[in-house]
Amino acid sequence: MLYKKFQCPDNIFEPKKLLNYYNSKLLEFGHSKALETYGDILSTVGDKNNHLFLGLNVLCPKLMKWINDCKMEYCKEVFKDKPFKLVFNRFWINSMNPNAEVKVHTHQPECIVLVFYLNASNNSGDLVLVDYPFSLGKELKLLNEYPEHTKIHIPVNTGDLVIHRGLTPHGVSAWKGSTPRISIIVQYGINWI
Numbered sequence: 001m002l003y004k005k006f007q008c009p010d011n012i013f014e015p016k017k018l019l020n021y022y023n024s025k026l027l028e029f030g031h032s033k034a035l036e037t038y039g040d041i042l043s044t045v046g047d048k049n050n051h052l053f054l055g056l057n058v059l060c061p062k063l064m065k066w067i068n069d070c071k072m073e074y075c076k077e078v079f080k081d082k083p084f085k086l087v088f089n090r091f092w093i094n095s096m097n098p099n100a101e102v103k104v105h106t107h108q109p110e111c112i113v114l115v116f117y118l119n120a121s122n123n124s125g126d127l128v129l130v131d132y133p134f135s136l137g138k139e140l141k142l143l144n145e146y147p148e149h150t151k152i153h154i155p156v157n158t159g160d161l162v163i164h165r166g167l168t169p170h171g172v173s174a175w176k177g178s179t180p181r182i183s184i185i186v187q188y189g190i191n192w193i
């Protein structure tokens, strides 16, 4: 299974509260330095901002529990009987303005990536997985430089959670919405035990 998409129940998701909180954190910690970004994107990616993950538990503990349950469901399906331990290692917020894209990249070393969408629309800004050889250390390319038949488009909406393996090459197609497409991303390393 390359990925799994979950839809958050309405009664545990408070988008306005989370958007207010994470927009303020983007203003405080956001930057445009990430290599994957193309166009107007603000991100908090970087080790020193990992503590922003804690705010989710304080603001929306039920949502946090749901995300954790989805994470375990995904891992049990993907890893089957292979014993594993997950170790939190990164958290960040991405805000994409109109026409921004994310270039094709991977997350190293082996990990799982959870992307929860605070504002998205399935008309654009798809998460796109790419089944094509990917070389570390080379300049990152936009999605349109990869053959169409190698791509799996995953349309996403507000309240969706997508979980995928970090080593699967992926990018985000151009965002055409009028307000920023905002997602929070949690990454867990995998320890095989």
Ligand SMILES: [Fe+2]
Residues within 6 Å of the ligand: 105, 106, 107, 113, 170
């Ligand atoms: Fe990514």
